[in-house]
Amino acid sequence: MSEPVRTSTRHLPELRDRLATWLSGRLGTPVAVSEVSRPSANGMSSETVFFTASWEGTRERCVARLAPAPEAVPIFPVYDLRTQYDLMRLARRKAGIPAPRPLWFEADPGPLGTPFFVMAREDGEVPPDVMPYTFGGWLCEAAPADRRRLQDATVGILAALHDARFTHQEVPGLGAGGLREHLRAQRAYYRWAHGERPVPLLERAFDWLEAHWPDDPGADVLCWGDARIGNVMYRDFTPVAVFDWEMAAIGPRELDLAWMIFLHRFFQDLTVDMGLPGLPDFMRPEDVCRTYRELTGHEPRDLRFHEMYAALRHGIVMARVWLRRIHFGELAMPDDPDDLVVHRATLERLLTG
Template sequence: MPEQLRTSTRDLDDLRLRVQTWLRGRTGERSAVSELERPTGNGLSSETLFFTARLAPDGREQRCVARLAPAPEAVPVFPSYDLGAQFEVMRLAAGHVPAPRPLWFEPDPAHLGVPFLVMAREEGLVPPDVMPYTFEGWLLEADPADLRRLQDRTVGLLAALHTAPLSPGRLDFLGPPGLRAHVTATRRYYDWAHGALPVPLLERAFAWLEDHWPAEPGPDVLSWGDARIGNVMYRDFEPVAVLDWEMAACGPPELDLGWMIFLHRFFQDVAEVFGLPGLPDFLTREQVCAAYRQASGYEPRDLDFYETYAALRHGVIMARVWHRRIHFGEQAMPDDPDDLVMHRARLEAMLG
């Protein structure tokens, strides 16, 4: 796998000056911004920047994370980036899970060329995507008891988030609730991302969903959307920050459960391709469902459907990411469009 997937064409020095000018307009002329840094292990869809702000008038320092909508020339992963919606979801989720503290949302693209939001930066460790946490690092070296605690506490985040009240009208900006609406939105996204070059394997997966539709989908809850350990920050194996809310929606709890189970399976498969042991007994379906049942009292169901749906969604996203890599000259277009799906063999087996 590549050491780092490119997500931006923006110059950091220019961005720092622009961020500082914007911050001074918000907080005072004596405010200043440190050098900007980009994370190296996670983040594919939008641009993330780390910096420290010295705020006027008292010089107080605030460690910050900024998320910027991607520039159009960077081949965006998603058709739109509603950072205002992410800002509001974080404010809502903070009452139920340790979401980052939102600081500012700037909808005006005049400052940095795109809308952006700024949140407080937490201290801790995040399981990396590149190189994957199943290859090396602190999770692989963890004591089994610590690893199990991390797993169960992370599943507990989902149970806590899913208790957030869905007040009428409060989450309308996330789109209509329900499984059918969620799958319909995914199909629209697929058509936007790959309509010019269809991916037959993903087309087959959409047909499979229709043939295996749950008889009675679960209740609608606030769904995190990108529910995986690579979007959680930990200290001493305890979650301290839940990150990345751009895929939030309202739908059955199994949307998050299936995504969490499949995404670990994806990284485990990558490790095994390279002959590495990975973490085969971590975040299994049985363990995730048992932990969720204990934390919530709800019995997850139809996980074959939801894990396959997660594999389909991930396939649509990663095929789009591969188009970005092609755009940046990091990879050639494959002869077979099904090879744009990194987990082709796994998805084929799930459909088989």
């Protein structure tokens, strides 16, 4: 994971010109678009484009989110940009979460070849995926007290979101909800992503989940979905932007809690395998759950089940990312399909207890 992962087949100069044409029509005045770029350390699913728009004395630094082109091996079968846009507005208004300020949504695929939305760009630091933040950099070099402040504030995002009251009418694109429905959707996603070449390790994990189903999954809340520090921008270790809402769902609180815990474990395990210490005292399950309990009064439960579920879900995603890298000639197809799962060893350990 040391090299940038290609995620797009679109050319930036063409996107710049098409964005300028679209914005000029949208605002009814000539708009110049400049400083067009893509992130290099995060973002493997939706396409993200940074740009600056200038018109009539106004200068707005923007971020556009687009569904990937079909030939770029999309990570997900559907990209509901409208729901993502609405969720950011709701999270800001009803839960006080610093989701990026939404600017415009475009449902017509004509201007850029796909529906898209544009949000205001914030300034700050994001823990990188490539190279993973556990390998070094500003978070590793921070004082332990500052890392803990960042950790607690990030858990606070989940607490605020989960305790806010959302109606199904406000987020109709997320469906009826429930853990069973969530798992059914994951099975469908797995068949779409890997039906041509099944991954036995992931199928074993599905079987494990059925054999260890919780007696009471708990009440449903609005879940962020991709709840991890790599989807948060920080200033002075405080969240200032919470993004990537494409995996949002209605389900038990533990979907987000276990995902946040497991995604750090994923990077930590990679780091330890490379002979580096990483951040072993960061995002520990007992610390995350204690903070969450203090903020919400909810006692997290069935975490072994939900950690397995997070590992499975991440395995489906990462195996699909590996297929994209194979498509772009960055990797060769492995002989053993289980090797498509980057955290194969971690998942195997979870399966054996």
